[in-house]
Each structure stands twice: as C-alpha cells, then as structure tokens.
Amino acid sequence: MEARDQQRFQREFARKYFVRFHMSLIVAGTVGGGVLTSRLLLGAGMGSVMLRYALDVASAYLIFLLLVKLWLLHVHTGGSGGPEIDLDLEDASDVVGELKTSVVSSGGGGRGGGFSLPGLDVDGEGCLLVVLFLVLVLAVVLAGGYVIWMAPEILGEAAFYAVVGGSLAGVASRL
Numbered sequence: 001m002e003a004r005d006q007q008r009f010q011r012e013f014a015r016k017y018f019v020r021f022h023m024s025l026i027v028a029g030t031v032g033g034g035v036l037t038s039r040l041l042l043g044a045g046m047g048s049v050m051l052r053y054a055l056d057v058a059s060a061y062l063i064f065l066l067l068v069k070l071w072l073l074h075v076h077t078g079g080s081g082g083p084e085i086d087l088d089l090e091d092a093s094d095v096v097g098e099l100k101t102s103v104v105s106s107g108g109g110g111r112g113g114g115f116s117l118p119g120l121d122v123d124g125e126g127c128l129l130v131v132l133f134l135v136l137v138l139a140v141v142l143a144g145g146y147v148i149w150m151a152p153e154i155l156g157e158a159a160f161y162a163v164v165g166g167s168l169a170g171v172a173s174r175l
Contacts, residue, residue, distance in 0.1 A: 009159075010157060014152035014156055022151070023155060024148050029063065030063050030064040033060055037060065041056065072159060075159060
C-alpha cells in the first residue's frame with residue numbers, strides 16, 4: 001500500500017465517523033481515569049506526590065490506550081455487533097470509513113502587589129506558584145485541544161493500521 005492509500009483511507013474514515021467527538025470522549029475518559037487513580041492512591045495512603053503522580057500518569061496512558069482499543073472495536077463492529085470494516089488487504093484502502101477561576105485584584109498600595117483568590121490570600125512567592133499552576137493548566141488544556149484537533153489523523157491512522165495488521169494476521173495464519 002502506498003502513502004496516498006493511507007491518506008485516502010484517513011480522509012474517508014474522518015468523513016464517515018465523528019472522530020473529534022470520539023477523541024473528546026477518549027480524552028475526557030483519560031482525564032477522569034487519571035483523576036480517579038490519583039484519588040484512589042491518595043485514599044490508599046500513598047503520601048509521596050512524586051510516586052503517586054508517576055503512577056497516575058502511567059495509568060492515564062494505559063487508560064488512553066484501552067479507550068482507543070475499545071474505540072477501534074466499536075468502529076470495527078459498527079457499534080451493533082456486526083462487522084463494518086472489511087479486513088481484506090485488497091479492500092483496506094477502500095473502507096469508508098471547569099476551569100473557572102475568578103481573580104479578584106486586591107487593593108493597591110503596599111509592597112506586595114499580590115492578588116487574592118476567594119478564600120486564598122496570595123502575595124510574593126505564592127503569586128509565582130499560582131501563575132505556574134495556571135500555566136500548567138493552560139498547557140494541559142492546549143495539549144488536550146491539540147489531540148482533539150488532530151483526531152482525524154490520529155484515529156484514522158490507528159484504524160488504518162488495525163485494518164492492515166488484521167489483514168496481515170489473517171494472511172499469515174493461512175500460511
């Protein structure tokens with residue numbers, strides 16, 4: 001198969017399925033699974049933030065891969081139990097396939113020049129931590145948005161390689 005066959009497959013696939021919506025669900029499930037894992041580890045008494053977050057990121061990655069696999073199975077069966085994608089190699093290229101932060105500025109004057117969040121007085125070094133946290137949140141939101149925007153290529157490629165891999169496995173088993 002040529003690169004243009006793969007590109008045609010991905011275009012047709014993106015036309016047939018709501019891949020950005022599906023990727024939104026996958027990303028939401030990944031974030032939810034990561035948050036749940038973090039809460040479970042914290043509830044189990046794991047106090048080490050570094051270890052807990054390392055395990056949390058690893059579990060979120062596994063959850064992402066599992067959700068993509070479930071999505072591939074859903075697309076393969078058409079969501080109704082019957083096969084929708086033909087796994088013949090010849091036909092593979094023909095498949096049609098809260099963040100809400102209210103920042104209230106504090107009164108002027110004085111040395112600190114800080115600001116206050118409801119229930120939290122931030123000044124000096126605390127202000128730097130809040131800004132770093134907001135930059136981190138922005139980076140995560142932008143990364144999630146990028147993954148959702150690139151969903152036609154990401155999920156289209158995953159489906160293409162699932163079709164090709166399934167076809168090759170079928171051919172190899174007959175040898």
